[in-house]
Amino acid sequence: MIDDLPGADWCSEDAYTELLQCDRRFFAWEWLRRSRRYRRGWLRREHLPRAAARQMGLMGWIDPAIAAPRARPIWSVAIDPAVLDGWPAEPSRFRPLAQDMVDLLSVAPLVSVEVSAEAEHWLLSDGHWAIRLDLHEGTLLGGPLLIEHRMSGLRSLRPRLTALRQLASLAERGALAASLMPREQRAAQWIVELRVADAMLAGASHQEMARRLFRNAIAPQGWRVESAAYRSRIQRLVRRARARLADPLGGPWFAEQRS
Known part of the structure; x- marks a missing residue:
């Protein structure tokens, strides 16, 4: 039974080596995919409401057999404070410049998406780092889009500002700067x-x-x-x-x- 299977061969150090390069959201996935509740939910997913995955923190189900860094968990904004909130910018308020447009097709190998009635839930990730963006209204599926990012609060700004810097770096370089991929000390x-x-x-x-x-x-x-x-x-x-x-x-x- 899937309930009884370990996530990896615990006797092998090599089975866990890639996690040394992963950010903490992938450790969250490693624990979630080992939990009995999630594994049972995965087996019954076709008979459960769509919201069942959200109750476990995800926007959609992922096979618990898939380990980081191959897994691409799209975490819900309800638990992940680093999710960016975006809306299509109004042309009357902004003069669009080509370099300001978000074009996810240019980094297509890094892209995953879940679509709900409220938004497009985008993940940009190579399996070690992750950038999350919820686009409310409009779509990024059709090509470049000028996005207005909305943030509020003071202390809670920090994780989203980091995510915004990562998104800007990815758009400019096609990859993240090393300084924006700090290793998890623990x-x-x-x-x-x-x-x-x-x-x-x-x-x-x-x-x-x-x-x-x-x-x-x-x-x-x-x-x-x-x-x-x-x-x-x-x-x-x-x-x-x-x-x-x-x-x-x-x-x-x-x-x-x-x-």
């Missing part, structure tokens, strides 16, 4: 937590996890006493993994973008 720790979750789903014991993750640091015998510190560490990791599986979007994936 990626290595988050990967360890994912490996422990996969080990749990695979039925591994605490000792097996410790010997695989910490290798020669674990005493060959009597590990409960001789390697008590590592045993405690595994127990903490297991508790964290269980909490993440129960609430996959409750981590720092979106909340810290608001800070």
